[in-house]
Amino acid sequence: MSAAPDTEEVDPFAPIQSPRLWRDEVWTARVMKNEDDEGWAVAMTRHGESEPALVAPWTMGRDKKNPKPLDMAAFNTWVKTASEVLRRHEQQLHAMLHKSAYVSTDSGRVLVTLDIVPDDLEPSATLSAFDADGGELAQVKVSPGFKLNGASALAWVEAEFARPASSRR
Numbered sequence: 001m002s003a004a005p006d007t008e009e010v011d012p013f014a015p016i017q018s019p020r021l022w023r024d025e026v027w028t029a030r031v032m033k034n035e036d037d038e039g040w041a042v043a044m045t046r047h048g049e050s051e052p053a054l055v056a057p058w059t060m061g062r063d064k065k066n067p068k069p070l071d072m073a074a075f076n077t078w079v080k081t082a083s084e085v086l087r088r089h090e091q092q093l094h095a096m097l098h099k100s101a102y103v104s105t106d107s108g109r110v111l112v113t114l115d116i117v118p119d120d121l122e123p124s125a126t127l128s129a130f131d132a133d134g135g136e137l138a139q140v141k142v143s144p145g146f147k148l149n150g151a152s153a154l155a156w157v158e159a160e161f162a163r164p165a166s167s168r169r
Contacts, residue, residue: 013025013047016028017070017072018070019031019067019069019070020032020067020069020070021070022070022075024075024079025047026046026047026079027044027045027046027047027075027078027079027082028044028045028047029042029043029044029070029074029075029078029079030042030043030045031058031067031070034057034058039057039058039060040057040058040059040060040067041055041056041057041058042055042056042057042058042070042078043055044078044079044081044082046082046086053082053085053086054078054081054082054085056078056081096116097115097116097117097118098113098114098115098116099113099114099148100112100113100114100148101148101149101150101152101153102153103150103153103154103157105157107131108131108132109132110129110130110131110132110137110153110157111129111130112127112128112129112130112148112153112156112157113127113128113129113130113148114126114127114128114142114146114148115128116144117144118144123144124141124144125141125142125143125144125146126139126140126141126142127139127140127141127142127146127148127156127164129156129157129161137161138161140161140163140164141163142163142164146164152164
């Protein structure tokens, strides 16, 4: 009887610690030739992502020809830096998609929010108003291109929350 062939698949995220490739449970650091000049670069890619979160110059070794080998300290620094880049990107995206403005009215302060839902086929947005206690006063669908600022928020509140004319399709 012959033995069954080895059918175990290699884990693409198994830890690696080599001079030009380090990988842990979440990140892969790859040292590669910098296409823009004669130096080297390190690319930090989060597992499951097709593009690196960060590509940055990497230090030359003592021979001034080959890259300095990756080590635990360098890998940990790159993980921290790449994580910060992703966090800033997420914060910027959130700020673009969720805007707010406060307006003062005779009955108190009103918080007006604009929440945009990006979608390649049908992007949408919702304009909402809340009283000082957080109770919802109104909510209408608007164009994702609606510009929320103090003046547009006040105009919407003063129009008794009628759907803004500039957002009708």
